[in-house]
Amino acid sequence: MTQLEMQGLAAKHAGRVLSIAGTARKNAALEAIAQAIESRQTEILAANQADMEAARAANMRPALQDRLALDEKRIAGVVDGVRQVAALPDPIGAVTQMASRPNGLVIGRRRVPLGVIGIIYEARPNVTVDAAALCLKSGNAVILRGGKEAFHSNQAFVAIMRDALECAGLPRDCVALVTDTTRQSATELMNLTEYLDVLIPRGGAGLIQSVVQNAKVPVIETGVGVCHVYVHQEADLDMGANIIFNAKTSRPSVCNAAECLLVDRAVAGAFLPKAWALLRTKNVELRGCPETRAILGDFVKPATEADWDTEFGDYILAVKVVSGFEEAVEFINTHGSGHSEAIVTNNYFAAQQFLDQVDAAAVYVNASTRFTDGNEFGLGAEIGISTQKMHARGPMGLEELTSSKFIVYGTGQVR
Amino acid sequence: MTQLEMQGLAAKHAGRVLSIAGTARKNAALEAIAQAIESRQTEILAANQADMEAARAANMRPALQDRLALDEKRIAGVVDGVRQVAALPDPIGAVTQMASRPNGLVIGRRRVPLGVIGIIYEARPNVTVDAAALCLKSGNAVILRGGKEAFHSNQAFVAIMRDALECAGLPRDCVALVTDTTRQSATELMNLTEYLDVLIPRGGAGLIQSVVQNAKVPVIETGVGVCHVYVHQEADLDMGANIIFNAKTSRPSVCNAAECLLVDRAVAGAFLPKAWALLRTKNVELRGCPETRAILGDFVKPATEADWDTEFGDYILAVKVVSGFEEAVEFINTHGSGHSEAIVTNNYFAAQQFLDQVDAAAVYVNASTRFTDGNEFGLGAEIGISTQKMHARGPMGLEELTSSKFIVYGTGQVR
Structure with a gap:
């Protein structure tokens, strides 16, 4: 098994626990994450410093350096975002269209998590926490694969989130970071069909096209806007x-x-x-x-x-x-x-x-x-804006990170 | 442009007309199809005879020959199916979650067709009409690619449906048949990303896996049941x-x-x-x-x-x-x-x-x-049973053949 397959398997098991964890525990985990990010800020800033030094040495464009940089104010914004997600209604467990059939079967459709979500994104460390919070709240385990320029910042955020999950009684592997930031690891993630239920690319047109063209895992295409x-x-x-x-x-x-x-x-x-x-x-x-x-x-x-x-x-x-x-x-x-x-x-x-x-x-x-934005449309938060017609279209909030299952209550019916 | 690209383009244009055709016209087209199949039965039976002769010459397994064969009773069943689809509620146009935002924008989510649906299936001519009827009712153009063993039967059904569409004032190209039944045409269909919005394979595990593995077009995976x-x-x-x-x-x-x-x-x-x-x-x-x-x-x-x-x-x-x-x-x-x-x-x-x-x-x-079946679950009809978690899961009825768009009524709002 490769490193990534092991992460996938661990995420799948963690996702099963998370899928039935209940709203209170998920919210407690999000609050634990918010508090841990606040209290371990120095660690994050030091990691970000390392990324910024490498970025300056590599002559990264100033606009990209700006997206990479963290300071106390931006970290406070990240923490705020986590608490906003905790405050949103939990999409999981709602049962719609429940009805009795003529044969007495009672059939309903229950909203359930997708399972394991992969996110591929560029050098924006705030996405690491935003995306993880949305996945956790919707009961999904997440495997994050951020741009290599933000690697130290992402690693710090993810370590803190995993510790906080453990404190809150949930598996650490609900959140994982791909530590290999080569192109090869992105390709491997796109082919991890056994463990990933969906892959969401967040970033520029080049990244999105590469994922749409190469992924065998189902993809939610986001963002290109003409x-x-x-x-x-x-x-x-x-x-x-x-x-x-x-x-x-x-x-x-x-x-x-x-x-x-x-x-x-x-x-x-x-x-x-x-x-x-x-x-x-x-x-x-x-x-x-x-x-x-x-x-x-x-x-x-x-x-x-x-x-x-x-x-x-x-x-x-x-x-x-x-x-x-x-x-x-x-x-x-x-x-x-x-x-x-x-x-x-x-x-x-x-x-x-x-x-x-x-x-x-x-x-x-x-x-x-x-x-066109999750907040402006009243969805509370968004993981991206889908431009495809399948599954989700437009701003994607928590509901768009879910699937459904039919639940059937019988009394011995056969066909 | 290849033959298939031309069919794709024609289907896309036809789909635009169909998407806003309204329930009455779609139902009239379905009724015209039902009547045309009834009145041109001889044509269908003759075409099916040609397929059956080739099947016997090729020593096709009896169970497969049985699935391929049509007679008056089976054709009556096909016609019945079309009328049942016509009688189902139209999923298109329903607006959900419409609400005013604090800035006065009125935002709703409207159910719209997916656009152009590709169906790849094996040698079962009844699927040709079933699938087309469900796609038409849900406002989608459809490109059918059936097994080569049923080619003459499929061609007869599709010719009749296209004529009936025209009589009902809808574009013939709402329904198209891939006339090249080589493996190459299946591969080409799986890559027709510019024109196809979704591809649905209906058939055995081998067919489904081949489509899931090779398609660049979004796929709804159906049917394998352990x-x-x-x-x-x-x-x-x-x-x-x-x-x-x-x-x-x-x-x-x-x-x-x-x-x-x-x-x-x-x-x-x-x-x-x-x-x-x-x-x-x-x-x-x-x-x-x-x-x-x-x-x-x-x-x-x-x-x-x-x-x-x-x-x-x-x-x-x-x-x-x-x-x-x-x-x-x-x-x-x-x-x-x-x-x-x-x-x-x-x-x-x-x-x-x-x-x-x-x-x-x-x-x-x-x-x-x-x-687990669209009729048994009260969906009225089904195009297949999805075993994936994205977009549709379980029996797929007409609603599962739709997408949505946000409609926004403003009075000059800027952000």
Whole structure:
């Protein structure tokens, strides 16, 4: 058995205990984790220091260094997150659709944990604790495989969480860290079909594609967002300008940020200058179709075909003038990644048809795409945003980390 | 573009139309299909005749020939199935969990079709129509890839269904048949990630494993059943004997049939002769542990290690005496396939703990495992029985062929 197979087997056994542990014990374990992280902060900061020194020596990009760095305030945020998860309702054990059948069998569907969840992510040590807390609360054991740049920080967090689990009377192996951070260990994790029930990649498009392409374990695909804001000819144009400004610039690096603006020809001449008046305050680079350039001027770069399919993740916006509703919907269904799509309109039928016809995890009328998020949607917390249609779609909260089983009460029935 | 890619693209476009077609039009299309199959029966029977002649020439096993054969009665059954699907409630469009957020956004989750479903199955022409009807009712386009032995029958059914769709005002390409029945076309279908939203294999363990191992498209794993009946020391032994007799012999070839009997040591001496008195009437071959052989005699074959993990699909039963509840649950969780598991007991705590601790799609107290079935569970119809934990688990009805999208009504909100 490889190291990882042994971790998988241990996680499977730990997961069985955790699956029937009950809400009180799981919450006690989460509180023990929160307290242990608080009291062993020095250990975490020292481990993070080691990661940061290596990062500086390797000339890591400043934005990535920032995501890697921990300080007292960020650790307090992590602890807070754990307590928020503890406060959420426990999804496990709810029985739905229970009914008697004509033969007297009483059949219900009970919500149960998935079992063992693998998480593959990049160099963000806070994900280590966030993801573990969500898995624990939903009764799942978790095997974490973080980026090698955060290895010392992750190791410190995981050691603390395992100690806290033990104190709370749960198996240490409910949380495990893959200690081999080579590419090979990621590949091995993707093939651990005997022990892993699902694998969730959290990170950039490259990581996610690699997991989706190579995994034999079921994968929940998360996060790539090529999102559009479509300003319909009957839109409130000021509202439209506000919405595209917010969707593009409030946090351009995240997946629910807009990458492309579509506007009906009938209002393009009036709308585009309004939108630009806002976007220019953040130095947004526009890449437009010929009509957009004709209206706004040559400072707009010509959009290439590839621009229509790109998640820029930056202060860059593709802009296209369309003939009307049908072209807009067809364009979105062709070029969108099925994440979040918005129409701005005062027309009742255009609004309803947009909700019907656009195929995406979240479809908006008159609001910014930036709201696609577990907290904003009222799920309490999220482990990621699924852009696939199977199992979970959109922000995934605790319920999306569960499966179900049919329970059947009989009195001797045979068929 | 390959032939299959063209079919995929056509199915994707057809699926968009179908996804918003509404219940009345979908039901009208199903009724048109039912009528067309009735009125063009001669065509189907002639096509089936061609398949049957080839099957006889190739010396196909009689049981397989029987599954391939169609006659007027079987066609009437197929037509009946289509009308039953038409009569089921439409799962599409239901909005759940709709609520206002503090910022005034109104957010709901709407049930939508998956999109395009691929079905890979063996030489059973009735599956062609069953599967298509379930996909159509749930708003999904479907690409069917049946076994080559049923090719002419499948082609006849699909031609008739496409004509009927057109008459009902829906795109013909809502239903498509893969006309290349080589292994290569199956592989290509498993990799059609751009057009297929999910692939469902229906058939034997070999087919299913091949799809699970090789597909890049998300797969719903169906059907392998290594199911147990566990007779607890506080069981009604007559009930236990009835249940294992039914679970083993009422239809041994199906996945919810029992393959293994576990019995507590305390009652093995009293129970096993009772069970054998029934099982012998069907000439069931027993493969037992040493204790079983000591109780029943040497006619019981010694069970090999492999027997504990085998879906016999035949009048063969593995039998093991266990020390008690814990060993039984551990054995089931180790050797079961997560399909259907039953305990026979009068003890309240044993019953509840079995439901809690056994990890399977359907867990029974005092009833035969043979009830795991969409009709028996009240789902109305089923496309298969999922043994995976993601998306769908257990019998899959129309709801399991759907996804969801968040719909968001705003009044200009930005974040």
